[in-house]
Amino acid sequence: SIPYIVGSKSFTAVAVNTASKAGEWVKSRLGAIQNVNLKTSTSDLVTEVDKGTETLIRNLIKTHFPTHAILGEEGVGAGSTASAKALQEMIQEEYLWIIDPIDGTTNFVHGFPFFCVSIALAHRGEVIVGVVYDPMLDEMFVAEKGKGAYVKGHTTHVSGEKELSHALVATGFPVDHTVNLPRNMAEISQLVAKVRNIRSGGSAALHLAYVAAGRLSGFWEHGLSAWDIAAGSLLVQESGGVVTDTEGKPFTLAVRNVIATNGHIHKAMISELTEANAAG
Ligand code: IPD
Ligand code: CA
Numbered sequence: 039s040i041p042y043i044v045g046s047k048s049f050t051a052v053a054v055n056t057a058s059k060a061g062e063w064v065k066s067r068l069g070a071i072q073n074v075n076l077k078t079s080t081s082d083l084v085t086e087v088d089k090g091t092e093t094l095i096r097n098l099i100k101t102h103f104p105t106h107a108i109l110g111e112e113g114v115g116a117g118s119t120a121s122a123k124a125l126q127e128m129i130q131e132e133y134l135w136i137i138d139p140i141d142g143t144t145n146f147v148h149g150f151p152f153f154c155v156s157i158a159l160a161h162r163g164e165v166i167v168g169v170v171y172d173p174m175l176d177e178m179f180v181a182e183k184g185k186g187a188y189v190k191g192h193t194t195h196v197s198g199e200k201e202l203s204h205a206l207v208a209t210g211f212p213v214d215h216t217v218n219l220p221r222n223m224a225e226i227s228q229l230v231a232k233v234r235n236i237r238s239g240g241s242a243a244l245h246l247a248y249v250a251a252g253r254l255s256g257f258w259e260h261g262l263s264a265w266d267i268a269a270g271s272l273l274v275q276e277s278g279g280v281v282t283d284t285e286g287k288p289f290t291l292a293v294r295n296v297i298a299t300n301g302h303i304h305k306a307m308i309s310e311l312t313e314a315n316a317a318g
């Protein structure tokens with residue numbers, strides 16, 4: 039079995055404390071951002087808060103677990119050389135922390151209060167701890183492999199809707215519009231008439247946490263990265279839901295096109311997505 043405790047340090051406690059400190063910092067910088075820089079397009083943003091928060095998270099993890107590898111979206115701060123290694127290589131590591139300092143940077147920049155800190159720990163490519171922290175609502179979603187998931191002391195459970203017509207689902211619009219937008223549009227027009235409604239909040243990690251907590255019946259998005267989904271995927275699984283790629287193949291950290299649901303509507307959603315893509 040995988041040791042969750044090394045010496046006196048629990049992986050989960052470090053993940054939770056780190057996410058809490060990082061989230062407080064992000065929240066304190068809301069409305070006080072100094073530098074908004076474009077990465078690949080006008081839809082792909084990074085601020086000094088993203089970078090500073092990633093550095094803070096990396097330093098805290100390094101202090102507790104100096105031998106562990108770290109993969110972070112912004113690739114800054116302590117041990118950042120590791121982020122240059124290919125994901126396939128990194129997920130072979132015995133312990134790999136996968137962090138997104140702010141998931142929902144666009145929201146953070148615009149003051150739309152829907153963003154989070156996402157921290158996961160993978161053991162040889164399998165996520166064993168996942169933490170998603172929303173500092174605005176002070177909601178800490180925590181999952182441990184095989185031990186369930188909880189938020190604010192309450193166990194999380196996926197929702198019970200069995201029919202697409204009763205389902206509230208979410209999706210996201212990836213920054214790489216050229217590849218993903220036509221597919222997204224086809225899928226939305228296919229699904230919008232079949233489900234109760236569709237939301238797009240702008241944070242993949244929080245959408246996954248909301249599927250885990252039963253606030254959304256399902257979520258899908260193309261072109262995601264490991265740091266968007268590592269923690270959230272475990273939250274969904276440990277809350278009784280199902281996570282696969284959009285064709286129904288098993289979830290791994292290398293999957294880019296993700297669907298997560300309460301399980302009941304999983305097959306039906308995949309067939310609608312397949313139909314949308316066949317038509318388009
Ligand atoms: C983004 C958010 C967004 C999703 C994008 C992600 P970021 O992450 O999760 O909801 O649509 O695909 O890149 O850049 O804000 O960390
Ligand atoms: Ca980003």
Ligand code: CA
Nearest residue numbers: 138141142266
């Ligand atoms: Ca992200």
Ligand code: CA
Nearest residue numbers: 111138140141
């Ligand atoms: Ca981010």
